[in-house]
Amino acid sequence: MSQAFDLVMLALLIAMALAVARSKDLLAAAIIFSGYSLVMCLLWQHRGAPDVAMTEAAIGAGVTTILVLLAIGRTRRREK
Amino acid sequence: MTGMLLHALTIALAVTGALFFLAGTLGLLRLPDFYSRVHAATKCDTVGAGAILLALAIHVAPHPEALKILVLLLLVLLSSPTSGHALARAAHHTGLEPWRRPGERAR
């Protein structure tokens, strides 16, 4: 059961990483990357690393997303 | 006897929560425009997460951990509708028109 959870999460991570890399819409990529961080956070917690999970949730899903969105807001939304 | 009843209540709440999540996800995938999708996602997720958290709180009941889960429930009840409102408001002020049935006139 525990192994199955890990496998599903890892599959999600790979799918999201590919989606981020392939997306030409940087706004969509930023949002998917935020989701990637949330899944990563669940994995850390599940593997028994609550410290890392907290950092991942706060920095990865929260602050990084805001900063990336601000950076996109000052440049261009679409990759050329 | 009460134990059985509580178990049944836990299971019923958890299943209800999962059903609401399913409905919300279906809405997110199938509804026609931004407003209806935000409505489906935030409302169903609020009720779904609420029901599942309530089920968990009942499951661990006399343990003080149940209080923590209830506080978490309160946080979900506050934050999820707020974010839904903020999204819809931003879209409205950007000038996004709501979807209408083909042929229906804008009022």
Next chain:
Amino acid sequence: MKKPLVAVTLAAAAVPMLIGVAALPRPGDPTAPAHTHVAAHYIEAGARETGADNRVTAVLLNYRAFDTFGEVLVIFAALAAVIAVRSPATPGGRADDMPGPGPGLPISPVVAFIIRLTAPFIALFGAFVIFRGHVSPGGGFQGGVILGALLVLLSLVLGRGAERPLLAVPLARWLQAAAPLAFTGVGLLGLALTGALLGYPAEPERHALRELMMITLDVGIGIGGAMIILGLFLEMRGD
């Protein structure tokens, strides 16, 4: 021409990596090298030697304090770089193809009310995570990010430029440097007490002082981290 080259390069990089991953010991294997050398000592003696019940903090602030010092400096340097690159003359324009209402739209009263309602609880939680960091999951970094997110939310409620009168720029600059300053101070104190930079007095005789030094570091990291996140947000929003 290009595609086969990409495939060959990827394969050349992937095959050794996959072989390496396959050769790793199973997760949780007690005979793995990671669990038999230094980590075993940290787990066995960490709480006794450092006085920090949370082993992660024991490693971050004691055994590997120099590394943490470096990390803190990197974060501070990131903010310095953003400030240096974005001169005040740069207009705070926005991308034409970015969706969303213009900057003139005031914040929704609903959102403002919810932020005001939850702000004290978020602040309490952030402080709790910082101060309890040496005994439970959490610490300066985590609590600092929670406080930083709170400051970002509050600056949204207040609107553009409203935080200026609340915090004079020179004071804000000092607070943004709180983490490196705390490390320098504690490091020099350690130098004076034990003769080694970032050295701690012996456990368990000087437990209170030792704990105070760790809490100073955690609070410094927390306040510095929160201010740096707010600083990055304000600089990049362009006001």
